[in-house]
Amino acid sequence: MAAPEQRVRPKVAVWKFASCDGCQLRLLDCEDELLPISDTIEIAHFLEASRATVEGPYDLSLVEGSITTPHDAERIREVRACSRKLVTIGACATAGGIQSLKNFGRVEEFVRAVYASPEYIDTLATSTPISAHVQVDFELQGCPIDKAQLLHVVLAFANGREPDLPRHSVCVECKQAGHVCVMVSQGTPCLGPVTQAGCGALCPGWSRGCYGCFGPMESPRPAALGATLAALGADERDRRRLFSTFYANAPAFREHGRGARDRQVSDPAGDED
Amino acid sequence: MPERRRIQVEALARVEGEGGMNVVVRDGQVEDVKLRIYEPPRFFEAFLRGRSHTEAPDITARICGICPVAYQMSAVHAVEAALGIRVDGPLRMLRRLLYCGEWIESHVLHVYMLHLPDFLGYEDAIRLARDQREVVERGLRLKKAGNSLVTAVAGREIHPINVRVGGFYRAPRKRDLRALRDELAWARDAALETVRLVAGLDFPDFVCDHEFVALQHPDEYPFCDGEIVSTGGMRIAASAFEEHFEEMHVEHSNALHARIRGRGRYFVGPQARYNLNFERLSSVARQAAGEAGLGAECRNPFQSIVVRAIETLQVCDEALHIVEEYEEPDAPFVEHEVRAGWGAACTEAPRGLLYHAYEIDDEGSITSARIVPPTSQNQATIEDDLHRFVQQHVTLGDEELTWKCEQAIRNYDPCISCATHFLKLEVERR
Numbered sequence: 029m030a031a032p033e034q035r036v037r038p039k040v041a042v043w044k045f046a047s048c049d050g051c052q053l054r055l056l057d058c059e060d061e062l063l064p065i066s067d068t069i070e071i072a073h074f075l076e077a078s079r080a081t082v083e084g085p086y087d088l089s090l091v092e093g094s095i096t097t098p099h100d101a102e103r104i105r106e107v108r109a110c111s112r113k114l115v116t117i118g119a120c121a122t123a124g125g126i127q128s129l130k131n132f133g134r135v136e137e138f139v140r141a142v143y144a145s146p147e148y149i150d151t152l153a154t155s156t157p158i159s160a161h162v163q164v165d166f167e168l169q170g171c172p173i174d175k176a177q178l179l180h181v182v183l184a185f186a187n188g189r190e191p192d193l194p195r196h197s198v199c200v201e202c203k204q205a206g207h208v209c210v211m212v213s214q215g216t217p218c219l220g221p222v223t224q225a226g227c228g229a230l231c232p233g234w235s236r237g238c239y240g241c242f243g244p245m246e247s248p249r250p251a252a253l254g255a256t257l258a259a260l261g262a263d264e265r266d267r268r269r270l271f272s273t274f275y276a277n278a279p280a281f282r283e284h285g286r287g288a289r290d291r292q293v294s295d296p297a298g299d300e301d
Numbered sequence: 302m303p304e305r306r307r308i309q310v311e312a313l314a315r316v317e318g319e320g321g322m323n324v325v326v327r328d329g330q331v332e333d334v335k336l337r338i339y340e341p342p343r344f345f346e347a348f349l350r351g352r353s354h355t356e357a358p359d360i361t362a363r364i365c366g367i368c369p370v371a372y373q374m375s376a377v378h379a380v381e382a383a384l385g386i387r388v389d390g391p392l393r394m395l396r397r398l399l400y401c402g403e404w405i406e407s408h409v410l411h412v413y414m415l416h417l418p419d420f421l422g423y424e425d426a427i428r429l430a431r432d433q434r435e436v437v438e439r440g441l442r443l444k445k446a447g448n449s450l451v452t453a454v455a456g457r458e459i460h461p462i463n464v465r466v467g468g469f470y471r472a473p474r475k476r477d478l479r480a481l482r483d484e485l486a487w488a489r490d491a492a493l494e495t496v497r498l499v500a501g502l503d504f505p506d507f508v509c510d511h512e513f514v515a516l517q518h519p520d521e522y523p524f525c526d527g528e529i530v531s532t533g534g535m536r537i538a539a540s541a542f543e544e545h546f547e548e549m550h551v552e553h554s555n556a557l558h559a560r561i562r563g564r565g566r567y568f569v570g571p572q573a574r575y576n577l578n579f580e581r582l583s584s585v586a587r588q589a590a591g592e593a594g595l596g597a598e599c600r601n602p603f604q605s606i607v608v609r610a611i612e613t614l615q616v617c618d619e620a621l622h623i624v625e626e627y628e629e630p631d632a633p634f635v636e637h638e639v640r641a642g643w644g645a646a647c648t649e650a651p652r653g654l655l656y657h658a659y660e661i662d663d664e665g666s667i668t669s670a671r672i673v674p675p676t677s678q679n680q681a682t683i684e685d686d687l688h689r690f691v692q693q694h695v696t697l698g699d700e701e702l703t704w705k706c707e708q709a710i711r712n713y714d715p716c717i718s719c720a721t722h723f724l725k726l727e728v729e730r731r
Contacts, residue, residue, distance in 0.1 A: 050366020050369070
């Protein structure tokens with residue numbers, strides 16, 4: 029067996045912005061691959077896993093989370109400056125995440141709804157994807173991202189290849205898996221026709237409609253799907269809610285979800301002491 | 302001349318989320334300890350307003366990628382309380398099975414990858430694996446067993462897709478759960494090995510006097526049902542949570558500090574559960590606790606690693622029993638009619654008590670939401686532990702003291718992503 033120490037391993041860093049930690053946890057969820065992969069790449073900066081950090085520059089930075097504070101808007105520029113390649117992982121980093129719902133309400137009301145002393149909170153009016161701030165080399169979709177796709181992307185960059193992941197819809201995977209269409213057979217609203225593959229058509233396999241957690245596919249037709257959903261009996265509020273969850277701020281979904289959010293935070297002082 | 306020392310760690314590692322700590326030491330006396338939580342706020346309670354009650358489990362799961370099942374469980378139980386429905390029988394057992402999977406995954410991640418390296422003097426589990434590969438491999442396989450369980454019941458490990466108000470979208474197939482039997486039997490043995498491993502670690506002599514708070518069920522180790530009880534004599538229904546607990550907004554933290562009204566700080570999590578529910582542990586878990594030298598009460602936060610290992614054994618054992626006895630239910634969920642109402646629930650997340658409350662209008666839309674996660678409840682307690690710990694070890698050098706403080710924080714397995722709605726270590730000596 030070759031001594032791995034003799035090779036120069038690419039230096040990989042993991043960074044967190046506003047997020048739930050789930051996408052970086054995917055790395056630690058690679059229970060079978062974690063120890064072997066650490067012979068191939070050097071995990072140089074990964075705070076969730078290690079108190080030891082190696083100085084940059086880094087060959088590959090994996091960025092989780094969206095930009096929601098002035099400090100983070102500055103920090104992402106520093107991350108970009110010390111990274112040869114920068115890959116965003118997950119819905120927050122690539123589209124702003126569920127927290128981008130605040131882009132459509134008045135942010136002061138959101139702060140007041142949660143915190144008794146709003147003056148202590150330093151937050152921007154918007155939650156924005158990493159690409160709104162710095163150049164991004166690849167965007168890995170999912171809320172959360174898929175483990176196999178993550179390994180594919182990390183190994184591609186470690187070996188100087190471009191990642192090759194499908195941009196077609198969940199419907200393709202659903203047919204490949206042999207699931208019965210939940211829209212056709214049960215009349216269940218499903219975002220599968222406009223959502224990017226990668227989950228393996230998970231929800232239809234569990235008798236529920238896709239809720240779009242891998243974001244818009246390449247060239248989606250959300251308006252056409254909206255008409256089909258209406259014909260199935262989904263009212264306007266239900267349709268807007270469907271488009272306005274974990275990829276609410278993605279350009280292809282944004283307009284189709286707007287009304288679901290305009291109604292929110294009508295009583296900002298409701299639960300304050 | 303007055304002595305002034307300043308120790309600083311930019312960002313605490315091996316915790317979930319972002320935070321730091323400030324310790325001020327003047328002339329050898331600890332003046333102030335602040336756990337600073339700078340994880341950016343995400344305002345979940347605000348944007349739940351106007352959403353359907355059916356969306357609560359999927360939306361709140363996104364508060365935390367480590368314990369999404371906990372959020373889903375508290376959410377569905379609170380919504381079901383508002384709707385006046387009760388989920389029992391095999392569906393209730395499936396929910397316990399799902400929670401078993403998350404406790405295994407979360408506890409084993411913490412025991413092997415986040416906490417154990419401190420005790421053995423390694424900076425992370427990957428470095429530990431260079432010397433003790435079989436130990437880390439056992440941890441990874443055990444963690445995977447937990448993840449496989451979550452996946453088998455609810456579709457995927459992180460942000461499961463099969464949890465709904467009233468039960469599940471589709472009941473797991475009997476053959477898919479039976480297929481887990483051999484690995485769960487291995488996991489139960491591995492969990493016992495884990496208890497033996499961590500029981501032999503070197504623990505600092507440190508005892509806390511915190512009031513422990515956890516759920517208590519008449520005969521089960523608690524997950525989703527029971528009263529809120531404390532070592533201070535509290536015994537209340539989950540729906541009375543807000544009458545007895547309050548949240549304070551402090552300047553150095555984006556997570557609200559919780560306290561018992563009129564009393565102050567308290568402690569939730571595995572040690573609280575263990576201390577209040579020791580008799581409800583299975584005989585195999587109680588026997589392992591005895592072999593590990595733990596009595597019915599454990600007040601050293603550094604021994605939380607032993608308690609987590611015992612709880613892992615407890616839930617591997619329970620999961621194995623549920624899987625062996627599982628029969629597919631007649632219907633995957635209980636039907637419900639929409640009605641206006643308010644409902645609250647507490648369930649036991651891996652890190653402790655997780656409170657959700659929702660108000661729903663007559664169209665089923667959420668008009669208000671309140672969520673109190675375990676880590677925000679423990680913040681003041683962590684600060685108190687650190688204050689006393691630094692005072693006891695103030696003669697240590699900066700580097701060693703810093704690492705010990707990090708370890709003292711990791712005792713609580715803080716989840717900062719959860720709490721913000723948390724760690725950077727900074728010790729200032731003046």
